[in-house]
Amino acid sequence: MCALKNQPRNNYFSDQxxxxxxxxxxxxxxxxxxxxxxxxxxxxxxxxxxxxGDVWKHPANPEASDGGMKExxxxxxxxxxxxxxxxxxxxxxxxxxxxxxxxxxxxxxMYSTVNEACNRSGNIVEAKGMPLxxxxxxxxxKISFSADRNGEIRFPEVHAPPDLAKKMIDAVEAAPxxxxxxxxxxxxxxxxxxLEREAERKAKFLQYGEE
Numbered sequence: 001m002c003a004l005k006n007q008p009r010n011n012y013f014s015d016q017x018x019x020x021x022x023x024x025x026x027x028x029x030x031x032x033x034x035x036x037x038x039x040x041x042x043x044x045x046x047x048x049x050x051x052x053g054d055v056w057k058h059p060a061n062p063e064a065s066d067g068g069m070k071e072x073x074x075x076x077x078x079x080x081x082x083x084x085x086x087x088x089x090x091x092x093x094x095x096x097x098x099x100x101x102x103x104x105x106x107x108x109x110m111y112s113t114v115n116e117a118c119n120r121s122g123n124i125v126e127a128k129g130m131p132l133x134x135x136x137x138x139x140x141x142k143i144s145f146s147a148d149r150n151g152e153i154r155f156p157e158v159h160a161p162p163d164l165a166k167k168m169i170d171a172v173e174a175a176p177x178x179x180x181x182x183x184x185x186x187x188x189x190x191x192x193x194x195l196e197r198e199a200e201r202k203a204k205f206l207q208y209g210e211e
Contacts, residue, residue: 026095033099034106041110041159045148072105074098111159132171133179140186145194153191 035044076094118124123142127135143156158165172183 029095030098030102033095034102037099037103037106041107070109072102072109074101074105132168133175136168136172137179137183137186140183140190143190144197145190147191147194147198149198151195151198153194155187 038044074097076098078090078094082090125135125138125142127138130138139158140156145156146154148154158168160168172180175183
């Protein structure tokens with residue numbers, strides 16, 4: 001009977017330390033790419049990471065939507081012959097494919113989530129047959145502006161296909177003075193309401209902002 005039968009065999013073709021270091025570096029790099037992708041849609045101040053659990057909780061806002069956790073996954077394959085041929089450029093290609101697919105899935109999830117929330121609340125503008133200028137101002141009317149902790153107004157962003165966005169911008173810029181005055185009045189009113197809400201929020205906390 002061989003005494004070495006149950007002992008693990010040495011693997012001289014695997015460097016576990018290097019593998020672990022590569023995986024850590026890859027995860028860190030993918031996280032940085034993902035963060036940049038998120039920044040195109042969301043402010044970092046409004047982005048949270050949930051590592052455990054399956055639902056978000058909104059005890060202070062019972063009307064807030066809870067879409068739960070969404071799984072994103074990407075499949076990547078490397079052929080054995082490519083490894084034999086020592087094709088290191090495939091590492092960059094693989095990372096690029098992973099980041100692009102994760103970006104696509106995130107954008108799809110974000111827009112579908114916004115769409116579901118708008119359909120649930122009825123906060124929708126039906127723009128068919130409506131001039132773009134009227135559709136734009138109706139859209140602004142349905143949006144609540146926000147103010148940050150410094151009292152700065154954060155104006156809403158418009159996400160639209162490039163051709164539609166250009167048509168809307170051109171229509172608003174070419175609108176008559178009375179329309180622009182109406183749009184300015186709506187913007188000022190929305191900004192004032194945002195500042196009032198922020199003041200009410202701060203008033204709930206004693207000694208807020210005091211040093």
